[in-house]
Amino acid sequence: MVAKVKGLAKVAAPVPSGYFPIDYSVNLPATVDLRPDDNPIDNQGDIGDCTAQAFRGNAEEFMRVSGKPVNFSAAFNYWTSRFILNGRRDPTQDTGSSSGLAIMAAQEFGICTEATWPTVDSNIEVKPSDAAFAEALQYKAGTMVQLYRQPFDATNPSAFWFTSDYFQFAIQYVLAKGYPIQIDIEAYPQIETLQAGQIYGGSLAAPNVQPIGGHAVLIVGYTQINGELVFICRNSWGTNWGISGYFYMGAGVPLTDCYSFCIMTEFAGVTAIGHDLTTPQPPVSGSMTVLQAFDRIYKTRFGRYSEAAGDAYWENVARAYWASAIRAAAQGSDAEYVTTHAVSYPPGPAPDLTWTMDAMFAYEYEGLLGRAPDQAGSDYWRSQFYAYLDAQICAGARGADLAFMRANGIT
Secondary structure, three states: OOOOOOOEOOOOOOOOOOEOOOOOOEEOOOOEEOOOOOOOOOEOOOOOOHHHHHHHHHHHHHHHHOOOOOOEOHHHHHHHHHHHHOOOOOOOOOOOEOHHHHHHHHHHOOOOEOOOOOOOHHHOOOOOOHHHHHHHOOOOEOOEEEOOOOOOOOOOOOOOOOOHHHHHHHHHHHHHOOOOEEEEEEEOHHHHHOOOOOEEOHHHHOOOOOOOEEEEEEEEEEEEEOOEEEEEEEOOEOOOOOEOOEEEEEOOHHHHHEEEEEEEOOEOOEOOOOOOOOEEOOOOOOOOEHHHHHHHHHHHHHOOOOOHHHHHHHHHHHHHHHHHHHHHOOOHHHHHHHHHOOOOOOOOOOOOOOOEHHHHHHHHHHHHHOOOOOHHHHHHHHHHHHHHHHHHHHHOOOHHHHHHHHHHOOO
C-alpha cells in the first residue's frame, strides 16, 4: 500500500503537568537508539490513528524495559482519544486525534492489549468491549510533560526563546535519559516517498512546497549521518516502509515543523525507564583554554554556545573581567599594591583566548601585582575569576539570553 499522511486533528494541546527538566551541563552520548526489541510496527493503512500508533509504541517501550512486554491496542486508544475530542460522546467518524489527547485518554481510561481489542478496520468506529475497558485499567498513563518551545517575543521577554542548538540538545537529553518523545508534525510530500536511509527534511527541504497534513510519530533516538545530527523516528506505515518502519528526521525539523512534544514519564506504575546515558562534564580547570572555559560556563547557563555574532563581545568581557576579578578580589598587601603601583606586563606576546586558564591567570597576576602568585593563593584567585566570569556572562546578557534568565529566575 502507498504510504500517506492521515490522522492528525489540530486541536489545542492539553495542558501538561510540567516541562521536562533539562540539565545543560552534562555530556551527551554520540548516539541513542531505543529501537532494539521494539514490537513490530503496524501499518495504519487508511485509518487515521497515527497518534494512537505512536502512543502504543511509547507505552510498549515502558513495558519492555520493565521486563513485562505487552502488545497494546492502537484501536482502543484511538477510540478513547476521539471520545474526549468529541465532547465525551461516542465518536462516529475517523477524525484523527492528537498526541496530547492520546496520552490524556490513557491517563483516564488506560489502554488494553491488542489481543483483547484488535486494531482492525471494523473496530475503529465501534466502542471497545467492557472487557477491553476493564483490562485497560491495568495500563494507565501517568505524568505527561512537554518540551517548552516558543518563539522569542520582544514584547514578552519572560518567554523562552530556543535556538536550534538549544532545542536539539533538549531533545537529545530526553532521549539519553531513556524517554521517547511523541511529536505532532506538519508533514510535507517528501515523507510519503521517503526511501530507506534518506533524511526527511520537512519544510527546510522544500521551502516553497505546501504541507499535506498533520502526522504523529515517535522519536526514539538520534545519531550522526555524514556529520549531521538526525533523529530516529518510529512511523506507523508498516515494516516495509523506510528502515523497517523507522526513518531519519533532520535535526532542524522539530524546531520548524512540530507543534507538540509530549513526553510520558510514567506508565502503568513504571517511572524510570531505560538507562541514563548522560555523563557529567568535568569542572572548569586551569588546563582549559580561556575560550573553552567561557564556552563551558556559557552553555551551562544558556543551554547553547554563544552565537558567532556575540562571540567577540563575550570574549572581550572574559578578557577584561579576568583583570577586574584579580583587582576586585585583592586583599591585604595585594590590595594596597594594586592601588599604589602601576606594574607593566612581562615582555613577550600578548595573551589570547587560546592560552590556558593557568597561563592567562599567571600573566594577568604578574602584570597587576608584579610577581607570580604562590600556590596557596592561586586556587583562591582562580575561583574568584570563575565566579566573576559567570557573573558577567549573566550581567551582560542580551536578547534571548536575557529572556531565558528571566524565565528561569537566573540572576
